[in-house]
Amino acid sequence: MLNTLHQKKGWQLLLGFVAGVFFGFFLQKGGVTQYDIILGQLLLQDFTVVKIMLAAVVTGMLGVHLMRALGWVRLQPKPGSWATAVWGGLFFGIGFAVLGYCPGTVAGAVGNGFLDAAVGGLVGITVGAGLFAAVYGRIQKPVLSRGDFGEKTLPQLFKTKDWTVVLPAAVVLTAVLWLLERAGL
């Protein structure tokens, strides 16, 4: 569905920009363009980041899987391996704490006027991504592909229907949010 729209390059650049405006708006209103809120999460004092992420995941998961069942959209699960998840995840995590923004919220922080995000963050992330591009050819096969799990989704892993995972996951993630509120976090 909407394949013709997906092929129109100029329209897609405009749609990407418009989606970004909304994304940035929601991030700023949610408070996560602020260093203090992100560090508050990593210091386990303020659970705003987790609340926004889980609310987005539950909402997105239900809608995207419904549209997929109707044949309107296709999934694009990310490939990965134990090596990309563990080492990439830990490097990212260190950066998350030291910079105090992530690649999306750093752009939001720039829009908020935060100059450490603009001068340190944007430049640092770009340099880091460039360093990765420089070593990628050498580490791709010997390192990154270790323990590959491909583009698998949890329903494929458990050899079951999407909804058998989607509905319980929605319930569990909502319960986690409820528990966070109950614990006063």
Place this chain on the structure above:
Amino acid sequence: MEWLFLERWSPYAAGIGIGVLSWLTFLLSDKALGCSTAFARTSGMAARLFRGKKVLQNPYYRKFAPQIDWEWMLVLGVILGAYISARLSGTFDWRWVPPLWEQTFGGAVWVRVAVAFLGGVFMGFGSRWAGGCTSGHGISGTLQLSVSSWITVVFFFAGGIGAAMILFRVIGG
């Protein structure tokens, strides 16, 4: 329309907004929200300025061509969207050093910028190593129930919590 001017929304309102936005990007653009490949493309564009066309031979830039694409425009849009929101909220603020940082490590601008740069390098390197960031894996990948994304996001937070504790409880404590 008062909600447009509120300083903060409930995190659930912001999260549900992002979730609905992700429906629309799947439907209208066949794309999932994600931000970190835009930085890889920018690094390629910058490298091309210095080193010319041979940059295009790099296997990573053959995979992620150094050019402006949907996601690059998304990140650009985030800057404007956050700016509009901050202006409407009255929370726009030219600021070099975040309050929590200043309270713990002092107000020196160059120290904060140098550390932010170093953190950014880790983040740029790590996000490309992991193949995604807090939006690409953390929201888009997990909502698609991608196995790699659920495992990756656990390590994002494990690394982040560990490093934040060392930074604020050991070094700054």
